[in-house]
Amino acid sequence: MFRFETAGESHGECLVATLTGLPADIPISIQAINHELWRRQQGYGRGGRMKIETDQAEVVAGVRHSKTIGAPIAILIRNRDWKNWTEILPVERIEGGGEAKPVTRPRPGHADLAGCIKYNFHDARYVLERASARETTARVAVGAIAKALLGAFGIEVLSHVIAVGAERLQRQATWEEIVANSRKTEVLLGCVDPETEGRMKEAVDVAYRTGDTIGGIFEVVARNVPVGLGSHITWDSRLDGRLAQAIVSMQAVKGVEVGSAEEQAASYGSKVQDTIHYDKEDHRFFRGANKAGGLEGGITNGSDIYVRGFLKPISTLRRPLESVDLETRDPAAAAYERSDVCVVPAAGVIGEAMVAIVLAQAFLEKFGGDSLAETRRNFDGYLQQVREF
Numbered sequence: 001m002f003r004f005e006t007a008g009e010s011h012g013e014c015l016v017a018t019l020t021g022l023p024a025d026i027p028i029s030i031q032a033i034n035h036e037l038w039r040r041q042q043g044y045g046r047g048g049r050m051k052i053e054t055d056q057a058e059v060v061a062g063v064r065h066s067k068t069i070g071a072p073i074a075i076l077i078r079n080r081d082w083k084n085w086t087e088i089l090p091v092e093r094i095e096g097g098g099e100a101k102p103v104t105r106p107r108p109g110h111a112d113l114a115g116c117i118k119y120n121f122h123d124a125r126y127v128l129e130r131a132s133a134r135e136t137t138a139r140v141a142v143g144a145i146a147k148a149l150l151g152a153f154g155i156e157v158l159s160h161v162i163a164v165g166a167e168r169l170q171r172q173a174t175w176e177e178i179v180a181n182s183r184k185t186e187v188l189l190g191c192v193d194p195e196t197e198g199r200m201k202e203a204v205d206v207a208y209r210t211g212d213t214i215g216g217i218f219e220v221v222a223r224n225v226p227v228g229l230g231s232h233i234t235w236d237s238r239l240d241g242r243l244a245q246a247i248v249s250m251q252a253v254k255g256v257e258v259g260s261a262e263e264q265a266a267s268y269g270s271k272v273q274d275t276i277h278y279d280k281e282d283h284r285f286f287r288g289a290n291k292a293g294g295l296e297g298g299i300t301n302g303s304d305i306y307v308r309g310f311l312k313p314i315s316t317l318r319r320p321l322e323s324v325d326l327e328t329r330d331p332a333a334a335a336y337e338r339s340d341v342c343v344v345p346a347a348g349v350i351g352e353a354m355v356a357i358v359l360a361q362a363f364l365e366k367f368g369g370d371s372l373a374e375t376r377r378n379f380d381g382y383l384q385q386v387r388e389f
């Protein structure tokens with residue numbers, strides 16, 4: 001089973017990811033991993049931290065001669081900011097105390113207060129260090145490896161931004177537009193339509209001017225996914241549910257949509273199902289539309305997968321919200337740490353990683369194999385069975 005874990009504090013030494021259960025012989029490019037890390041750091045509205053960090057993956061186990069060897073993979077991404085935090089977050093207590101930077105005014109919308117009560121801390125520092133979306137750097141590195149596996153079978157996963165605040169793309173983007181958008185070397189807000197993107201930028205500028213923050217919606221699209229990943233047979237094998245969990249597990253994501261769920265909820269049944277057709281010359285089934293987003297009954301149906309993530313606006317505001325001081329219990333303005341104003345394009349990249357990871361898990365559940373050759377044999381055999389169906 002393909003599994004991963006991440007460890008690391010936002011201002012600690014580094015982030016670490018370990019991955020197990022991948023077959024041997026998957027081609028791995030460090031440059032490709034670093035390119036995904038770079039994409040996660042882009043977008044108009046990022047805070048000062050992204051100027052300090054230029055994330056680079058160090059793969060320290062499980063990959064040799066640019067290929068997986070079937071052993072657990074370990075990836076390390078150093079925090080360049082760590083040098084400024086050695087006294088604040090030392091591993092071993094510093095005699096005399098070191099330099100403390102306690103956070104006693106929990107920020108609404110963060111794990112700060114609930115985390116302090118749960119773990120019995122009177123300083124939210126340890127909570128916010130781990131709750132921070134800096135953790136997603138490790139997820140994106142894992143996602144790059146999942147993409148390498150999927151890519152070996154022709155499956156591609158990309159994202160684009162469809163809304164920032166109330167500014168929304170009013171049409172469906174084509175795959176070609178999404179590909180061109182993801183290849184840009186300068187990222188504004190990750191929208192395929194320049195005019196809409198301009199309005200999105202104006203909305204972010206309003207947030208900058210007023211000390212506020214802004215959320216939005218990203219869409220992840222997966223192409224060339226074979227029919228039959230995931231299953232209808234148990235609640236936790238349904239792939240739509242697994243994708244939803246992966247997307248909502250992302251920091252600041254509060255909602256998920258599979259296919260055109262919102263539109264469907266407001267329509268009649270006759271308008272929203274993807275009718276079934278058969279091409280007798282080509283010997284294949286095809287659909288009248290793809291409103292289901294490539295998933296029916298928790299199983300991929302061979303159409304492209306569409307999943308959207310809904311981000312709330314970032315919780316840390318330059319104009320701090322009301323809170324209470326944990327020491328005095330008096331009303332106090334919430335703590336402020338250097339913060340992003342808009343992260344929707346970056347969230348899209350993280351969403352890609354999460355979708356790629358879930359698809360890679362479902363792919364390996366179905367096709368298995370200890371080496372890529374074995375996985376490919378199983379995959380090709382299944383495709384043959386589908387062709388003969």
Ligand SMILES: Cc1cc2nc3c(=O)[nH]c(=O)nc-3n(C[C@H](O)[C@H](O)[C@H](O)COP(=O)(O)O)c2cc1C
Pocket residue numbers: 047109110111131132133136250251252253312314315316338339340341343346347350
């Ligand atoms: C890419 C990304 C960057 C983020 N940057 C910040 C930030 O700079 N400041 C902040 O307060 N929250 C930021 N967040 C959101 C918080 O991590 C998140 O809201 C918080 O951990 C609480 O979790 P929840 O919103 O999922 O409930 C970011 C989220 C993402 C996806």
